[in-house]
Amino acid sequence: MSAPQARLVESRDPSTGEVWRRFDACDAAAVARALQQARDAQPAWAGAPIADRARVLERFRKLLFARRHEAAELVSRENGKPPIEAMGEVMLVMDFARFYSSGKALRALRPQRFTPQSMAMWRKRIEILHEPLGVVGVIAPWNYPLMLPAGIVIPALVAGNAVLLKPSEFTPSSALLLGELLGEAGVPPGVLAVLPGAGETGRAITTCGVDKLFFTGSEATGRAVAIACAEQLVPCSLELGGSDPAIVLASADVNIAADGILWGRCFNAGQTCVAAKRVFVEAPAYDAFLLAIATRVKELSVSLDRGSAEVGTLIRPQQREMLQAQLDDALAHGARVVASASGPAGVFAPTILADLSDEMRVMREETFGPLLPVIRVRDANEAVRLANASTYGLSASVWGDEPQASRVARRLDAGTVVINDALVAAGLAEVPHGGVKRSGSGRSHGIAGLLECVKTRTLVHETLPGKPQVWWFPYGGALAAGMDAFLSMAHGSGGARLRGLLGARALVSRLKSRRR
Ligand code: NAD
Numbered sequence: 001m002s003a004p005q006a007r008l009v010e011s012r013d014p015s016t017g018e019v020w021r022r023f024d025a026c027d028a029a030a031v032a033r034a035l036q037q038a039r040d041a042q043p044a045w046a047g048a049p050i051a052d053r054a055r056v057l058e059r060f061r062k063l064l065f066a067r068r069h070e071a072a073e074l075v076s077r078e079n080g081k082p083p084i085e086a087m088g089e090v091m092l093v094m095d096f097a098r099f100y101s102s103g104k105a106l107r108a109l110r111p112q113r114f115t116p117q118s119m120a121m122w123r124k125r126i127e128i129l130h131e132p133l134g135v136v137g138v139i140a141p142w143n144y145p146l147m148l149p150a151g152i153v154i155p156a157l158v159a160g161n162a163v164l165l166k167p168s169e170f171t172p173s174s175a176l177l178l179g180e181l182l183g184e185a186g187v188p189p190g191v192l193a194v195l196p197g198a199g200e201t202g203r204a205i206t207t208c209g210v211d212k213l214f215f216t217g218s219e220a221t222g223r224a225v226a227i228a229c230a231e232q233l234v235p236c237s238l239e240l241g242g243s244d245p246a247i248v249l250a251s252a253d254v255n256i257a258a259d260g261i262l263w264g265r266c267f268n269a270g271q272t273c274v275a276a277k278r279v280f281v282e283a284p285a286y287d288a289f290l291l292a293i294a295t296r297v298k299e300l301s302v303s304l305d306r307g308s309a310e311v312g313t314l315i316r317p318q319q320r321e322m323l324q325a326q327l328d329d330a331l332a333h334g335a336r337v338v339a340s341a342s343g344p345a346g347v348f349a350p351t352i353l354a355d356l357s358d359e360m361r362v363m364r365e366e367t368f369g370p371l372l373p374v375i376r377v378r379d380a381n382e383a384v385r386l387a388n389a390s391t392y393g394l395s396a397s398v399w400g401d402e403p404q405a406s407r408v409a410r411r412l413d414a415g416t417v418v419i420n421d422a423l424v425a426a427g428l429a430e431v432p433h434g435g436v437k438r439s440g441s442g443r444s445h446g447i448a449g450l451l452e453c454v455k456t457r458t459l460v461h462e463t464l465p466g467k468p469q470v471w472w473f474p475y476g477g478a479l480a481a482g483m484d485a486f487l488s489m490a491h492g493s494g495g496a497r498l499r500g501l502l503g504a505r506a507l508v509s510r511l512k513s514r515r516r
Contacts, residue, residue: 007024007025008022008023008024008025009022009023009025009169009172009196009197009198010022010023010169011023011077011078011171011172011173012078012170013077013078013080014079014080014312014313014314014315014316015080015304015305015306015312015313016304020077021172021173023172023196024196025169025196025197025198025200025201026166026195026196026197026201026204027197027200027201027204028200028204028208030195031164031195031201031204031205031208032204032208034164034193034195035135035164035208035209035210037189037190037193038135038162038163038164038190038191038193039134039135039162040190041162041188041189041190041191042132042134042135042160042161042162042190042191044188045157045160045162045187045188045191046131046132046160046161050106050109050158050160051106053157053158053160054100054101054105054106054158055101055186056157056182056185056186056187057097057100057101057154057157057158057185058097058098058101059184059185059186060097060181060182060184060185060187061094061097061098061101063181063184063185064090064093064094064097064181065094067181068087068090068091068094069087071086071090071146071174071177072086072087072089072090073086074086074173074174074177075089075090075145075146075174076306077306078145078170078171078173078174079142079143079144079145079170079171079174079268079315080269080306080312080313080314080315081268081269081306081312082306082307082309082310082312083306083307085267085268088427089144089146089147090146092147092150092151092427092429093146093147093150093151093154093178095427095428095429096147096150096151096154096155096429096445097150097154098429099429099430100154100155100158100429100450101158104430104447105155105158105447105450106158108130108447108450108451109130109158109159109450109454110130111127111128111129111130112126112127112128113125113126113127113128114126118490119486119489119490120471120486120490123462123463123464123467124460124461124462124463125460125461125463126458126459126460126461127458127459127460127461128456128457128458129456129457129458129459130159130451130454130455130456131160131454131455131456131457132159132160132161132453132454132455133159133161133211133212133453133454133455134161134162134210134211135161135162135163135164135210135211136156136161136162136163136164136210136211136212136213136214136453137163137164137165137166137205137206137208137210137212137213137214138152138153138156138163138164138165138166138214139166139202139205139206139213139214139215139216139217139225140152140165140166140167140168140175140216140217141168141216141217141218142167142168142169142170142171142315143268143271143272143273143315143368144268144272145167145168145170145171145174145175146174146175146177146178147427148216149165149167149175149178150178151429151433151444151445151449152214152216152444152449152453153165153178153182153192155444155449155450155452155453156214156453157182157187157191157192158450159450159453159454161211161453162190162191162192163191163192163193164193164195164205164208164210165178165179165192165193165194165195166194166195166196166197166201166202166205167194167196168217169196169197169198169199170315170316172194172196175194175196176194176196178194179192179193179194199221202221202225203228206225206228206229206234207228207232209232210234211234211235212234212235212236212237212452212453213225213229213234213235213236213237214236214237214239214442214444214452215236215237215238215239216239216240216444217239217240218240218241218366219240219241219366219392219438219439222238222240222440225238226238236442237434237440237441237442237443237444237452238440238441238442239273239433239434239435239439239440239442239444240273240392240394240435240438240439240440241273241366241368241392241394241438241439242273242274242277242366242392242393242394242395242435242439243277243278243363243364243365243366243367243390243391243392243394244274244275244276244277244278244392244394244395244396244397244414245276245277245278245279245280245383245386245387245390245396245397245412245414246261246264246276246278246279246280246396246397246398246399246422247279247280247281247380247383247384247387247396247397247398247399247400247408247412248261248279248280248281248282248285248289248399248400249282249285249380249398249399249400249401249404249405249408250282250283250284250285250400251400251401251404251405252285252289252399252400252401254285254288254289254292255292256399256420257285257289257292257399258289258292258293258295258296259296260397260399260420260421260422261276261279261293261372261397261399261422262293262296262297262300262350262372263422264276264397264422264423265277265350265370265372265422266300266310266311266350266370267422267423269311269312269313269314269348269369269370270311270314270348270350270367270368270369270370270371271314271315271319271368271369272423273394273426274394274395274416274423274425274426275422275423276372276397276422277362277366277367277372277373278362278363278373278375278386278387278390279372279373279374279375280375280377280382280383280386280387281374281375281376281377281383282377282378282379282380282383283376283377283378283379286374286376289374290338290352290354290374293338293339293352293372293374294338294339294352295339297339297340297341297350297351297352298339298340298341298342299341300341300350302341302342302343302344302347302349302350303343303344303347304344304346304347311341311343311347311350311370312347313346313347313348314347314348314368314369317346319368319369320346320348320369322368323348323367323368323369323371324348325361326361326362326365326367326371327351327353327362327371329360329361329362330353330356330360330361330362330373333357333359333360334355334357335353335354335355335356335357335360335362335373336353336354336355337351337352337353338352338353338354338374339351339352340352341370348369348370348371349370350370350371350372351370351371351372352372352374353371353372353373353374354373354374354375356373356374356375358389360373364390364391366392380404380408383408384408384411384412387412387413388411388412388413390437391437391438392435392437392438392439393413393414393415393435393436393437393438393439394414394415394416394434394435394439394440395414395415395416395417395418395425395426395435396409396412396414396416396417396418397417397418397419397420397421397422398412398417398418398419398420399419399420400420402419405419405420406419413436413437414435414436414439415432415433415434415435415436415439415443416431416432416433426445428445429445429446430445430446430447431445431446432444432445432446432447432448432449433445433446433449467511468511470482470507470510470511478506478510479507479510481503481506482503482504482506482507482510483507484500484503485499485500485501485502485503485504485506485507486500486503486504486507487500488500488503489501489503489504
């Protein structure tokens with residue numbers, strides 16, 4: 001039996017539990033109304049010159065810049081991350097707006113026109129068009145409540161689509177601010193609808209008849225969304241979870257690696273899809289790395305005071321309970337806590353684990369909080385093998401000297417690999433983001449993400465429309481001989497090519513004899 005529709009969704013301060021805003025959840029009827037409004041509004045939006053849509057994004061970027069402190073405070077208050085991290089999220093949204101209004105992005109949407117390289121098709125002229133899909137659905141998680149929806153909504157809009165956006169039930173206000181600012185910048189009414197709600201609202205968007213669904217969230221929900229989309233043959237893009245490896249080579253500066261990996265793991269209190277969740281360290285560097293990261297984790301400022309914390313609370317107590325269960329499972333199977341930060345009750349203290357084994361949940365599942373297993377490996381080959389053993393493949397990092405670090409990076413089965421840094425790829429507007437294996441399919445961000453928002457259509461023009469084609473009926477021996485000669489001319493080499501050229505004359509005379 002499915003759970004009843006939650007009628008209200010709330011903005012809540014994760015540090016205090018205080019509810020500071022409530023919204024009615026959108027039911028299926030509200031979603032259907034929004035879809036109709038979007039269908040009505042989309043053609044005019046798509047019909048406007050693309051430069052006009054780019055100007056809207058530019059205005060949006062300026063408006064967000066002007067209200068950046070308010071936006072960062074809102075994200076921080078709703079999501080629980082320190083304001084400085086929330087400001088980083090605001091910055092990335094401005095980066096997205098700038099990239100998707102740039103000449104590079106607009107050029108990628110321009111029609112391409114060319115003569116095909118096939119010699120047989122010399123009379124054709126090709127036009128490839130990138131046209132909006134129509135109305136797309138975007139379902140977002142709570143961990144980056146402004147940046148993640150923006151990274152898909154912005155390219156979808158500039159490509160000429162209308163969008164139904166459903167934010168996480170934990171973070172509706174951040175997405176509503178995004179919608180408000182885009183509206184103020186000039187996105188017409190109906191073109192972007194922000195629809196607060198929980199799973200039922202997400203299901204309604206998935207099944208209401210959108211032209212494509214962009215889902216970002218957990219593997220379990222992603223699977224349900226993919227099944228629902230498959231049943232209707234609605235295309236979907238899935239950005240799912242990860243268990244990213246970080247590989248520390250013997251050549252690495254262990255202090256730099258410890259600083260970077262700890263930051264990446266604990267940023268946003270460890271609630272980041274692309275955070276390192278398993279660290280593999282080559283044996284010669286292992287003891288020094290473990291000592292370095294153990295020392296640093298104890299120095300972290302862990303607090304319920306968002307203003308002063310480096311690591312704050314997880315978004316909801318249930319998240320803490322899930323992470324604690326994964327930690328308990330590891331300890332029950334023989335893992336050892338090397339060091340942990342100290343913090344108040346209610347905050348999951350960042351914890352470093354050693355003595356791991358494959359059956360432990362922390363090695364097989366995504367851990368969504370500041371818990372970090374560190375594993376000693378013989379060499380880089382073993383690190384690569386264990387890193388790739390995961391069912392996930394979102395991203396990874398490698399720490400150590402070049403060119404070895406790059407060679408190792410190329411062998412990792414992950415959508416993105418960062419060398420000597422953590423997290424940054426997912427925030428680069430021009431870099432395609434997305435995973436392999438159970439981390440999803442499709443790409444967001446970059447030109448690849450923009451092209452996910454269009455349907456590519458082709459027109460094939462005939463330049464001599466009054467003349468018949470040589471391959472039309474009737475067939476006959478002359479065509480077969482002429483075709484073979486033509487193939488030798490087009491794909492043969494040396495003498496065969498020359499003989500083909502002479503023989504292909506038969507095709508020309510066939511063509512002449514058929515002229516009307
Ligand atoms: P979640 O799967 O619980 O929820 C994601 C969204 O789906 C929410 O808006 C939710 O309301 C909605 N939803 C729930 N049931 C639905 C249904 N049946 N049909 C349609 N929509 C439904 O995920 P979460 O807890 O919000 O986010 C954390 C997860 O997201 C982690 O696994 C994390 O790794 C992943 N994530 C991935 C990326 C990426 O880019 N790959 C980015 C951020 C987060």
